[in-house]
Amino acid sequence: MAKRTMVQALNLALRQEMAKDDRVIVMGEDVGLDGGVFRVTDGLVAQFGEQRVLDTPLAESAIAGMAIGMAIYGLRPVCEIQFSGFAYHSFHQLENHAARMRWRTQGGLHVPMVLRAPYGAGVRALEHHSESREAYWAHTPGLKMVIPSGPRNARALLVSAIRDPDPVIFYEAKALYRAFREEVPDEEETLPIGQARVAREGRDVTLITYGAMLPPTLEAAERLHAEEGIEAEVIDLLTISPLDDQTLADSLAKTGRAAVVHEAQRSFGVGAEVVARLMERAFYSLEAPIARITGFDTIVPYFSREKHYLPHADRIAGRVKDMIKAV
Amino acid sequence: MPRKSITPDTDLEQMSILDADGALDTDLEPDIAAETLLELHHTMLLARRFDERLLNLQRQGRIGTFPPCKGHEAAHLGAAAHLRPTDWMVPSFRELAALLWRGASLEQMLVFNNGFNEGGALPPDARTLPMAVPVGSQMLHAVGLAWAAQYRRTDEVVMTFFGDGATSEGDFHEAMNFAAVYQVPLVFVCQNNHWAISIPLHKQTRTPTLAQKALAYGMPGMQVDGNDLLSVYVAAGEAMARARGGGGPTLIECVTYRLIMHTTADDPTKYRSEEEVKAWLARDPLPRFQNYLKNKGVLADADLSAIEADIENRIQAAVTRAEARMAQPHDPLLMFEHLHAERPAELERQRRELADELDVAAKGATDG
Secondary structure, X not given: OEEEOHHHHHHHHHHHHHHHOOOEEEEEOOOOOOOOOOOOOOOHHHHHOOOOEEEOOOOHHHHHHHHHHHHHHOOEEEXXXXXXXXOHHHHHHHHHHHOXXXXXXXXXOOOOOEEEEEEOOOOOOOXXXXXXXHHHHHOOOOOEEEOOOOHXXXXXXXXXXXXXXXOEEEEEEHHHOOOOOEXXXXXXXXXXXXXXXXXXXXXXXXXXXXHHHHHHHHHHHHHHHHXXXXXXXXXXXXXXXXXXXXXXXXXXXXXXXXEEEEEEEOOXXXXXXXXXXXXXXXXXHOOOOOEEEEEOOOOOOOHHHHHHHOOOHHHHHHHHHHHHHHO | OOOOOOOOOOXXXXXOOXXXXXXXXXXXXXXXXXXXXXXXXXXXXXXHHHHHHHHHHHHOOXXXXXXXXXXXXXXXXXXXXXXXXXXEEEOOOXXXXXXXXXOOOHHHHHHHHOOOHHHHOOOOOOOEOOOOOOOOOHHHHHHHHHHHHHHOOOOOOEEEEEEOHHHHOHHHHHHHHHHHHHOOOEEEEEEEOOEEOOEEHHHHOOOOOOOOHHHHHOOOEEXXXXXXXXXXXXXXXXXXXXXXXXXXXXXXXXXXXXXOOOOXXXXXXXXXXXXXXXXXHOOOHHHHHHHHHHHOOOOOHHHHHHHXXXXXXXXXXXXXXXXXXXXXXXXXXXXXXXXXXXXXXXXXXHHXXXXXXXXXXXXXXHHO
């Protein structure tokens, strides 16, 4: 097995799916010769040609809208939106068409497309390049929302997303693109969409997170173990929607306490949905209020202050200690 | 380095073949077989009568809000007449005659217009997309379909429809630009009916024509009399041939008029004059085409009454069937169907929630 960064792992997924299936078309701004601004599509145009790797004019509504037409025709477009902060133009097409085409035609037409976008803060980026607005997509009936947390699951989930018969929004944490390498097998691997994984087992508290917040959450868990003997179970959601609340409820039944960690702003977000699901499904397991350890309800600050905005291991460990002491 | 003027390298033409007074330019008159002319007429008349019936049904509360199309029949039918079954049509929401030409079912449309999802059902091999309500958004799907058709090396062509208001949307710009950059086999048909609900054309754009917008994208554009089926037919035929032959997209502006309200929820007397409507009624595409057929000896008055009777029967039969179908108990749980290929667990729980509520209500009704 080769050690790969998340960028290389995503590239492997695209390369292998394109080689296998000529319906798979990669499209977006600068995805050709440039290989995408983060190099996820590097080398694909040389291998597959300009008909399979489509450098588009600069228009995010068109990238999504054109992909919808291609998908209805029977192709499997994989769109790259350069930064998720520019994907709001695409939102109109996804919400009004991609998400509901199957439903409004009673199963006649469907839209097997993927919209990939780098998201999140922590890389000293420009304004509009650091947001974590996954809740917008997750709030839309008919869309799936996936956020991998490392090279291996990113590769496997992207393959699953490409093969999914329905539209999938695939957010890639910029902070994880080259943060670490992981063994990613050359052999095909997929992961089911809609399934969370237990990233660390524990009995005292459940920490629920995803994407770029997984590393600081795991670090907090190690610190809690070392400093306080607290054993945190860490759950990596991988898919935001549909949410695997069964895995969350099972963990809560064991630990009785939970916190949600995400870098998106707090209100009306994924954390709120997770808390609501646990109230519905595991209320009698609860020994303490569920905490939300998240970004603040501000605009993501310019990068000189982003480390104060983003949840970090100290903050996560501190909040968990308080939670356990309080009750 | 002097200043000089730059002339775009595309000509812009305007065309009218059969005018409102019935004068015919025989040099431009297309050679359409009598049988096809009669089929076109039949579809046009069916669209007009069905539109009128829909309006009556809406006023009687038997269907919901809908966008009537009176006055537009030639503007879209003349273009759609060129579509082969394997070509794609991407409509907006005012192309009734074109939909009928493509085989849409009256019964399904009635069911759809009365708020039943069942009326929107399409077979998997459908090549006419469902109507698109968000203005202009469908044009991008047409670009994607056309790109895919080209990628698959077919000779299929895509035709998309939109109105004058849509030309102000960003999606219009993006679709025109993408289509031209990729030189996809696509025909853009703009039904310029002069009014986007209450906004007149001069408040929508500063350009004297919409066709000229094509020049900015590097594609041919043409303005035609949209109330003259022959003009639309000729312009669309050229655009289809160009697209099919690898010559890329074309924009056709069909100048027409909405002789009626935008939707049944709107009152046009608030924003436009009766004189204006009257002037356009004199240019109604239907009698113009009928007179042409009569002058040509293709249609006799006696035939016309038989056609009218046949259409009336067909519409009545569809209304009877649709209403009988809608009077049957219908399952509210259908709203949960077809959202995904596979229903997620949470959605299944919500479905169960409504199913239980329905069970309790049914039991209450039985017990009561």
